[in-house]
Amino acid sequence: MSAIGQSMRRKEDPRMITGRGRYTEDINLPGMLHAVLVRSPEAHATITSIDTSAALERDDVVAVLTGEEMAGDFAGPLPMVWVPPGVEIKTPENWPLKRGEVKHVGDPVAVVVATTRHGAVDAAEDVIVEYDTKPAVVNPEAALEPGSPLVWDEFGTNRTHEWAIGGGDIDAGLAEAEVTVEHRFVNQRTSGAPIEPRCSVAEFRGDDLTLYSTTQIPHIARFVFSGVLGVAEDRLRVVAPDVGGGFGAKLQTYAEEALVLALAKRLGRPVKWVETRTEHMSTSHHGRDQINYVTLGAKRDGTLTACQVRVIADLGAYQQLLTPFIPELGFPVMGGCYRIPNIDLHFTGVFTNKMATDAIRGAGRPEATYWIELMMDRLADELGMDRLELRRKNFIGADEFPYETALGIVYDSGNYQGTLDKLLEHFDLDEFRSEQERLRGEGVYRGVGFSTWVEVCGLAPSRAVGPQGVGLQAAFWESANVRVTPTGSAIVYTGTSPHGQGLDTSFAQIAGDILGIDPQNVDVHHGDTDQGTWGWDTYGSRSLSVGGEAIVRAAQRVQDKAKRICAALLEAAPEDIELVDGKYQVRGSPDRSMTMAEISGAAHIPPNELPADIEPGLEESAFYDPENFVFPFGAHACVVEVDAETGKVQVIRYVAVDDCGPAVNPMLIDGQVHGGIVHAIGQALYEQVVYDEDGQLVTGTFVDYALPTAAEVPSFETDRTETRSPVNTLGVKGIGEAGTIAATPAVAAAVLDAIRPLGVTELDMPMTPMRVWQAIQGVGPRSTEQGRALDDHGDGSAGSGPTGPDEGGAA
């Protein structure tokens, strides 16, 4: 029986449910020192003096070092890797410890190293830093105004870059439109907030540096830090042990990683740094923080003619690894799953005195889906059309794939009608509408929101994304090494680096099927640059569709060799050997067969019968660069109930029908969808990183930054359709980010649908009780900036006029 397609229980679990997982913070090395950072309490200031003498007097302190003192420890600053052809991106030098000026709360100015962590914390309190405060800017639109305080004086502007792309003829498309709707959307700043904080341990032993780190990207980290430290790549090993969630927050090359490496090298002893949660909230990169001005045009019959978007992206104070690229990463799907012949996209990046933004689960695509889907609702309302009917009218048809969009992006496969049809089999909309109406009469306000989503993932075809494409100074192929041991077990090394996805299991299923080995005897290794092949790690829902395909190819090569060995030993032709139920047998003569263990034994201890042209051993590698992205899609429905007295929103039902191609492990897919949806519910209803107008971080702990708990969310109803991708042989698409990309507009639309009879037609995320209550009372802002009211908001836009109770639901 094929292992692919089974909900095999996870090979990761036995260690994790018994406390035997090995996370970075669990690593303690002999003689290890502890580093604690002294960080700026100011949003923007000049460092006038640093007095480390009191800290240095403490018995347990080994070193206290400032940015100036460590200047010689680094060969280069922390890099940003996007160099789009023809576009200059203002990129300030970003040193692990700051010299001269600090640019946001939490910016590191000194490091204390002591024999205990407690001692280092105490000593850090004794470091006296004096600052000369400068004006801070936190609002990205204000930062673009003439006369705004500058984050970086040397650039003379807070504008980091502009980037544009389009297709068709936007002027013609807008002229052709009989109806246009315009709206301003705010996609608020969020935190990745994995439950495991970051941690890094560095060791300098012999001539080699080793970094153990809570990272999604050990291979990229070695590449980057060999440059930052000025050490040869072969002298640096990076290990990602069990990693307690990433969500993009660990897709970064962080200052603290560079620091512990430099300190281990300088001091000759292992050094550990553990992030506090407050450090996570202030100095692990944030996500989102975009303002989108969107215009959508259509014919009176609903046929879309034009989509124009102006994105203002708050990038914070520095350019981290991918900071300026993240807003643009959403561009391939900024027409959604709809036929839109004319699209015009323009992006402006802005410096502010806040932590840098970068990739957080979905990275550019949740922002896009949010405005696309809510704009479809607004357009439907303006046209007086059913919201789902408008979607159906504009869906790219199942028979139109591969479909080239106006932006020149080729969607690989899809059946958008199919997922919506299946969703409505689970969710009876007519029944809901009558129930909704009845309950409104009782003062109970329920609403439904839909999201028919598509996303782009499987990063990435190097020609499209690399230096010759949009300009990332990297490639995005993936690798695998598959080795069969002499006794017939397999060891698979993948260049991807999981942190909760269950790849030890799903990759064992894939390799096991191709090799003819029980997946329980296939051990998947990853996250160690001293093992296996070079890889490009885990992000962008790429592990299965890119890394999995590399495993398919490497395993197929092993199978081919196994067949040649088997054929030689059974005196048959290699093309006559077939793999059936774990046995390599001669076609038509199932009694003449060998197991993989027998074949591998012969490969490692070759008998005389093996031909000279068969090399010993049974191990192959493969490197796979995909021809295209993959485009998973689906249809979600969210039902909420809003307490009109308190403004509290409760998600009471959520139905998700997704399509990520054939399932390798359905249980793992459901798990990814559940978690992704809750991440999106968090953004829609609860989560926001808030800085006050002076740049002070207000949400520095989980007391102030509200992650959804079990009590806030419902159980989910999930189903799938399976549309193969032609891009890879498994036919699969990524599913790790899908729920997060899909769900924010469904939740937001549901809230708006619920409170529409109370006169509310617009409200920005997070739709907290206070905001919802204020909107119902008509006293609060509907549109916001960094959690505070703007004096005026987007009234006057075509789709947002006053609405009376008589208008009712639109779908």
Add this chain to the structure above:
Amino acid sequence: MSATVHVEVTVNGERRQADVEARLLLVHWLRDELGLTGTHVGCDTTNCGACTIHMNGEAVKSCTVLTAQADGAELTTIEGLATDGELHPMQAAFMDKHGLQCGFCTPGMIMAATDLLERNPNPSDEEIRHGLEGNLCRCTGYHNIVEAVKSAAGAGVSA
């Protein structure tokens, strides 16, 4: 440097004694001194519950207990939950229902869930959800955690 305190504690059935700093948090003693690294620290503010253990049979967040307060107590950590090599039914249920992904919140979640069933052997979905709201998970969306607890309750965990 603060004064030291002598403590005698039973941890997973073993008597342990130590002189600890008065300010030493129980979770740091378990992790750093006893090497019981299955208990995790996720937040520093008693919100996330990754450090949940049992103290005298009740769930506590060990980041909010001083080691000195545990003097004379009986503690069970995730490492002590299985008996004679047999998984506790809650551990088995988490695996069977895919109640974990990255595994970081899992030890605390399992310790909180077993405590929940001690107090309420047959909880409703809502009671499970409210019973676990002191434990944060960013991966699973809680759906399969609730399924795991229901499954363990059905297996008569607390009996």
